[in-house]
Amino acid sequence: MNSAENTLTLEDFITRFQLQLPQPNEPARNLRRAAVLIPIICHHRPTVLLTRRATTLRKHAGQVAFPGGAADEEDATLIATALREAREEVAIPSSSVRILGQLPPVDSSSGFQVTPVVGLLAAGTRYRASLAEVDDIFEMPLQQALSLASYTPLQIQRRAKNLRVYFSWYQSHMVWGMTAQILYRLGQHIHL
Template identity: 40%
Template sequence: MGTHDPVAALRAALARTGGETSDHDLNPDFPRLPGRVLRPAAVLVAVKRGPAGLHVVLTKRSSRLRHHPGQIAFPGGKLDAGDAGPVAAALREAQEEIALPPENVEILGLLPCHETVTGFTVTPVLGVLRGPFTPVPEAGEVEEIFDVPFTHLVQPGNFRVQARRWRGDWRFYYTVPFGPYYIWGATARILRALADRVAP
């Protein structure tokens, strides 16, 4: 990553230019609803240090959920009225979903927003854990908490573009599989944007 300090490399990546992303990036002809109002949301891209290097914390959503069951996601969700902003929302959601104490996260900065096809504008909040924590999945919402080596997620060559039928049309999306975990959609697109910033 061009430096002996991987966290310094993350800070450098945040300083590089890069525009907002969207689920529509690979589907420019897919119609968008006129007059749509995007709802603000935030996710925490939590990076933890380890003997083998940095890892990114991810969750597998419960298969019993109505929306996006079983999908791989960052901890996060929509901004509540009481949230001071995306950082506060991301930290609150991470505490609720995986029992990550907010004080255990050093915020490095924000990545450009990502627009989802479901009508959210998501702010990815990049943070590094100050120390270890015991992850506890939120009952009913999170099925599993796991982490993926950062080196796997910042190699553009590990990403693929795939397609599936959605509402009668083919939609294309990024994937970055890791072992048994099929990472795709908005999560993969946000990671791809980070990979593009980190890659030399």
């Protein structure tokens, strides 16, 4: 982190992300595979692109999420899954994404083992929502998204297990569930 401005620069983020191997908190147990793209937009002050899922969807309707979804047989890798889903949901061309790497997979409440893929997008990259899947697209400052202090932990019980979930607010958007868990883990990874 640049101590003079106390802000996270893109170079700081890339260096911290690439200098350390992500450590899994707990191995994923779900067998069905999925991937999400964590799109970092390379503004002077970087942002992360997030979506609000369509309220008409069967699962996770109206929730803040990364572009992503289930792996298809045609996907050669989980990176290919994340890129395909980003293209389908928010029209980001795969050729516009510079992949930095992956985080360890996490289990979703809907039975998927989800692999987060971190990618960079140029500041001028255009995107647009697929109305069938996405109600809104917004950018959150990367520094806020990865600041552990931005998240409030909450203990819940699910299927007779105690779980810790995180939530945070950005403008009128509540970031919680797996999206908050992934951002929190990424924040832990780069020690912000």
